[in-house]
Amino acid sequence: MGGPEHGIGLVAERLTRIIGRRHVLRDVSFRAGAGEVVAIVGRNGAGKSTLLSLLSGRQSPDRGGVRVESDGRVLSPRESATVVGFLPHDLFLYPDLTARENLAFFASLYGVRHADERIPLAIDAIGLPRDADRPVRTLSRGMQQRAAIGRLMVIGARVWLLDEPTTGLDEPGRAWLAATLDAAARRGVLVATASHYRAEVEAATRVLVLDAGRLVLDVAGGADGATRAFEVIEGGIVAARGGAA
Amino acid sequence: MTAGLRQFGAVLAKDARIEFRTRDIVYTMALFSILLVFVFAFAFLSDPSRTRDYGPGIVWVTLLFSATVGQNRLFDRERENGCLWSMLLAPVPAGVVFAAKATGHFLFTVAMAAVTVALIVVFFDLRVLDVGGFVGSLLLGTAGMSLVGTLFSAMLMNARMKEVLLPLVTFPVLVPVVIAGVKVTALSVGAPLQEDAGAWLRFLLGFDMIFGAVTVLLFGRMIRS
Amino acid sequence: MGRGWTRWIGAALAVAALVTMLAALYAIFFVAPLEMTMGIAQKIFYIHVGSAMNMLLAFGVCALAGATFLAVRAPRARAMADAIGVATAEVGVTLGAIVLVTGPLWARKAWGTWWTWEPRLTLSLMVFLLFLAYLALRAFAGSDRFGRGVAAGLSIMGIPAIYFIHFAVERWGGAHPQVVYKGGLTVPGMKLAFWLSVLAVSLVTAALAYQRAVIETQRQAIDALFLELDRREGLP
Incomplete structure (x- = not known):
C-alpha cells in the first residue's frame, strides 16, 4: 500500500494521544510514500486534526511515534523539519505581513536557496500576483489559503500536511487546490489532507478513515474507496478495522 | 552557526517590520509608561527636595511595569495564527527563536525607557552625575527583564489570566534586578550611599549571563513538553 | 511500590514526626532556659528556623523534580516527578506561611515592629512567593x-533566582550584611531544643510531602483507570 522506498515517506507507529481522561487518538499506524495523496476522513472529533498535528510534530504523541524516511533511511528531527510542511487551520501566516513578506521570511528561516527566484514563481503558481503585496489580514480566506500553500511551495516541503484546506474555498478555489495537490504529488510530494468532501476523497490515492480516534479503514482512493469510507463513517460502526484492503 | 545567526536576524527583522507597521505596542507601552510617570509625579512631588531618594525607585517601577505590558503584546501576534509554532516547526533551534524574541523585546523596551526616563529626569529634577552607571544599569536591568519575561510570556501565551500570571511569576525572579538597579541609579544621581556601583553592575551582568543561559536552554524543553 | 509499602513508609514517617515533635516541644519548654530579654516569646525561634530551613530544602527537591520532569521521557518517571513537585510545593507554601507568621511574632517582641526587611525574612518571603507562583501556574x-x-x-529557574535574591537582600540594607539570628545558642539546653526542633520540623515536612505525593499518585492512578475505560470503549 505504498511505502517509503524511494523519495520521502511517513511512518506512523501506534500513535496515541491522550487529552485529560480521553484518548483522542489510539494506536494509529500506517505508512505512506512519496507521490501518494492521502485523504484522512472521519466525523468531527474523530481525531483528524490531532493526527495531522502529531505527524507534523506540532504535538508529541503520548505513545508511539512518527518518523520521516528517505529511501529507507530515517531522517533526524532537523532533517524532518526541513522537508515537512504543515498547513493547519490557523494557516501559519503573519496577518500583518504581506504574502510576499511571509514567503520571504519563511524562505530565510528554512534556508531556501535562490529565494529571489522561487518566491515570484510561487506567487504566480498560487495565483496572487496582484494581491501579494497587501497584508494577509486584508485577504479573503480563499486567498489566504493560497498564500499558505505558497509557503509550502517556497520552503520546498516534500511532505504536505493540510488540515481541511478547502474550508472557505469557493468552487474555483477547490478546483485550483485539487489541481495543485495533484501536481505536487506528481512531483513526488507526499500529500495528506484531512477532509470532509467526497470529491477530494475520490481524487485521493489512499483513504484513511478515523472513528473515535482509531484507524478503522485504510484503502485505496478513488470512487470505490470513497464509497466504502463514507459507508463506514455514516454507519457509525467500527466495521472493517485496520489492515490494507 | 551562521545559519543560526541568519535565522535570528530573520525573526528579529520580521518582528520589527510588524511592529513598525502596526504600531500597537508603541502606543500601549508608551502611553502606559508616560501616564505612570505622571501619576508618580503627582503622588510624590509634594516634597521636591528629596527626589534623589525616591526618583531611582520610580524609574525602576516604571521600567518593570512597561516591560511587563510589552511582554503580553509581544506574544499576542504569535498566538494569532499559531505563528510561534510555524517558526518552531522550521529547522531552527528553539533557542534561536527565543533569543530573537527576547532581543526584540529588549530593544523595544530600551527605546521606550529612553523616553520615560528622560521624562522622569526632567520632572523630578534628577542630576545624572554618572551617566555610564545610569545607562548601564538600565540596559543590564532591561536585559534581565526581557530574558525572564519572554520565557514566561511565551509559555503563558494561551493561558487563562495570563496578564496576572505573568507578573506573579516573573516579579519574584526579577527582584534582585530591581534591587541592584535602584542601587546603581541612586548612586549615579548622587545619593549618599556607601556602596560600590561597579559591584552592583557586575551583579546585574552575572544575573543576565546566568539567566540568559538558563532561559535559552529551558525554552525548547518547556514549549514542547 | 505496592500499597503495603506505601502505607508502612507513610506510617513510619508520621510516627517518627510525632515522636520527635513531642520531644522537641518538651525540650523547648522544659529543657531550654528562658531567654533573658524576650522571655517565652523567644521560643518561637526554634520552630521558625526549622521551618525556614525546610522550606529551602523543599524548594530544592521541587526544582530537582522539575528538572526530571522536563528531562526524561518515560511517562512513569515523569508522573513521579510531577507528584513530588506538587507535594513539595504545597508543603513548602505551608512552611512559608509558618515562617512568615512566626517571624513577625518574634520580631515584634525582639525589635518592636512586626516586619523589618531583614535579609533572611525577606528571602523567606520571596521563596514563599515563588512557591505560590509555582502553584498558580499549575x-x-x-x-x-x-x-x-x-x-x-x-x-x-527558582534555584539561581534564590541565589541572586539572597545576595541582593543581604546587601540591600547597606554594605555590611545584617546578621541577626546568630548568637544566644551557646547554652546546651538551647542547642538541644534547636536541633531537635529542626529534626522534628524536617520529619513533619517529610511525612506531609510523602503523603501528598502518594495522594497525587493515587489521583494519577484514577486518571489511568478512566483512560483504560476509555480505551476499552469501542472494542468489540
Whole structure:
C-alpha cells in the first residue's frame, strides 16, 4: 500500500494521544510514500486534526511515534523539519505581513536557496500576483489559503500536511487546490489532507478513515474507496478495522 | 552557526517590520509608561527636595511595569495564527527563536525607557552625575527583564489570566534586578550611599549571563513538553 | 511500590514526626532556659528556623523534580516527578506561611515592629512567593503536560533566582550584611531544643510531602483507570 522506498515517506507507529481522561487518538499506524495523496476522513472529533498535528510534530504523541524516511533511511528531527510542511487551520501566516513578506521570511528561516527566484514563481503558481503585496489580514480566506500553500511551495516541503484546506474555498478555489495537490504529488510530494468532501476523497490515492480516534479503514482512493469510507463513517460502526484492503 | 545567526536576524527583522507597521505596542507601552510617570509625579512631588531618594525607585517601577505590558503584546501576534509554532516547526533551534524574541523585546523596551526616563529626569529634577552607571544599569536591568519575561510570556501565551500570571511569576525572579538597579541609579544621581556601583553592575551582568543561559536552554524543553 | 509499602513508609514517617515533635516541644519548654530579654516569646525561634530551613530544602527537591520532569521521557518517571513537585510545593507554601507568621511574632517582641526587611525574612518571603507562583501556574497554565512543564521550568529557574535574591537582600540594607539570628545558642539546653526542633520540623515536612505525593499518585492512578475505560470503549 505504498511505502517509503524511494523519495520521502511517513511512518506512523501506534500513535496515541491522550487529552485529560480521553484518548483522542489510539494506536494509529500506517505508512505512506512519496507521490501518494492521502485523504484522512472521519466525523468531527474523530481525531483528524490531532493526527495531522502529531505527524507534523506540532504535538508529541503520548505513545508511539512518527518518523520521516528517505529511501529507507530515517531522517533526524532537523532533517524532518526541513522537508515537512504543515498547513493547519490557523494557516501559519503573519496577518500583518504581506504574502510576499511571509514567503520571504519563511524562505530565510528554512534556508531556501535562490529565494529571489522561487518566491515570484510561487506567487504566480498560487495565483496572487496582484494581491501579494497587501497584508494577509486584508485577504479573503480563499486567498489566504493560497498564500499558505505558497509557503509550502517556497520552503520546498516534500511532505504536505493540510488540515481541511478547502474550508472557505469557493468552487474555483477547490478546483485550483485539487489541481495543485495533484501536481505536487506528481512531483513526488507526499500529500495528506484531512477532509470532509467526497470529491477530494475520490481524487485521493489512499483513504484513511478515523472513528473515535482509531484507524478503522485504510484503502485505496478513488470512487470505490470513497464509497466504502463514507459507508463506514455514516454507519457509525467500527466495521472493517485496520489492515490494507 | 551562521545559519543560526541568519535565522535570528530573520525573526528579529520580521518582528520589527510588524511592529513598525502596526504600531500597537508603541502606543500601549508608551502611553502606559508616560501616564505612570505622571501619576508618580503627582503622588510624590509634594516634597521636591528629596527626589534623589525616591526618583531611582520610580524609574525602576516604571521600567518593570512597561516591560511587563510589552511582554503580553509581544506574544499576542504569535498566538494569532499559531505563528510561534510555524517558526518552531522550521529547522531552527528553539533557542534561536527565543533569543530573537527576547532581543526584540529588549530593544523595544530600551527605546521606550529612553523616553520615560528622560521624562522622569526632567520632572523630578534628577542630576545624572554618572551617566555610564545610569545607562548601564538600565540596559543590564532591561536585559534581565526581557530574558525572564519572554520565557514566561511565551509559555503563558494561551493561558487563562495570563496578564496576572505573568507578573506573579516573573516579579519574584526579577527582584534582585530591581534591587541592584535602584542601587546603581541612586548612586549615579548622587545619593549618599556607601556602596560600590561597579559591584552592583557586575551583579546585574552575572544575573543576565546566568539567566540568559538558563532561559535559552529551558525554552525548547518547556514549549514542547 | 505496592500499597503495603506505601502505607508502612507513610506510617513510619508520621510516627517518627510525632515522636520527635513531642520531644522537641518538651525540650523547648522544659529543657531550654528562658531567654533573658524576650522571655517565652523567644521560643518561637526554634520552630521558625526549622521551618525556614525546610522550606529551602523543599524548594530544592521541587526544582530537582522539575528538572526530571522536563528531562526524561518515560511517562512513569515523569508522573513521579510531577507528584513530588506538587507535594513539595504545597508543603513548602505551608512552611512559608509558618515562617512568615512566626517571624513577625518574634520580631515584634525582639525589635518592636512586626516586619523589618531583614535579609533572611525577606528571602523567606520571596521563596514563599515563588512557591505560590509555582502553584498558580499549575492551576492556571493548563492541567496537562504543558502546564506542568511551565511550572517545572519555574522551579528550576527558582534555584539561581534564590541565589541572586539572597545576595541582593543581604546587601540591600547597606554594605555590611545584617546578621541577626546568630548568637544566644551557646547554652546546651538551647542547642538541644534547636536541633531537635529542626529534626522534628524536617520529619513533619517529610511525612506531609510523602503523603501528598502518594495522594497525587493515587489521583494519577484514577486518571489511568478512566483512560483504560476509555480505551476499552469501542472494542468489540
